[in-house]
Amino acid sequence: MRDVTFPTIPASWRSVCAVLAVTVGLGLSTSAARAAPDEGDTSANGATGTEDTHYDPFPVAVLRTLDKITGRAHTIQVPVDQETKFGTLRLTVKACYKRPPEDTPETAAFLIIYDEKPDEPPEKVFSGWMFASSPALSALEHPVYDLWVLDCEKKITKQAPDQDDDQD
Numbered sequence: 001m002r003d004v005t006f007p008t009i010p011a012s013w014r015s016v017c018a019v020l021a022v023t024v025g026l027g028l029s030t031s032a033a034r035a036a037p038d039e040g041d042t043s044a045n046g047a048t049g050t051e052d053t054h055y056d057p058f059p060v061a062v063l064r065t066l067d068k069i070t071g072r073a074h075t076i077q078v079p080v081d082q083e084t085k086f087g088t089l090r091l092t093v094k095a096c097y098k099r100p101p102e103d104t105p106e107t108a109a110f111l112i113i114y115d116e117k118p119d120e121p122p123e124k125v126f127s128g129w130m131f132a133s134s135p136a137l138s139a140l141e142h143p144v145y146d147l148w149v150l151d152c153e154k155k156i157t158k159q160a161p162d163q164d165d166d167q168d
Helices: 011-024
Strands: 060-067 072-079 083-086 089-098 107-115 123-131 145-153
Touching: 060 089, 060 107, 072 083, 072 089, 089 145, 107 145, 123 145
Parallel strands: none
Antiparallel strands: 060 072, 060 145, 083 089, 089 107, 107 123
């Protein structure tokens, strides 16, 4: 089993994330979010010299989808805690975090994805964090669809169709 490091959670969101962690089975607690800094830590905010720890929560995740059969790519906006359908996939974003603009760019979202094939019970095909800077680190493995995180936003915006959507 590999060790997983989660972003440090702002104090105002610790209780919300503790409930979320129990809900999605992460096993996090508020004490884990307040873990003591390493002995060699010399920074004022409790982070090591190479690690950014501040993430801001956002209510909307921006995802890029690809249908491998047709070759069509779409950008979709998914509100946190709302189910969305894409092909045979049913996905729910449980959290979306993004670093502030003055920090190193990074966006992370926790997704739960089920594949609902006709005449079969839904099968969980992905549950975990996806990172915009490293899409292959934690990727959806599906024969027909690819999906990855692009960004987090404050609200759903009306968007023009992607240029890739009209190409064959």
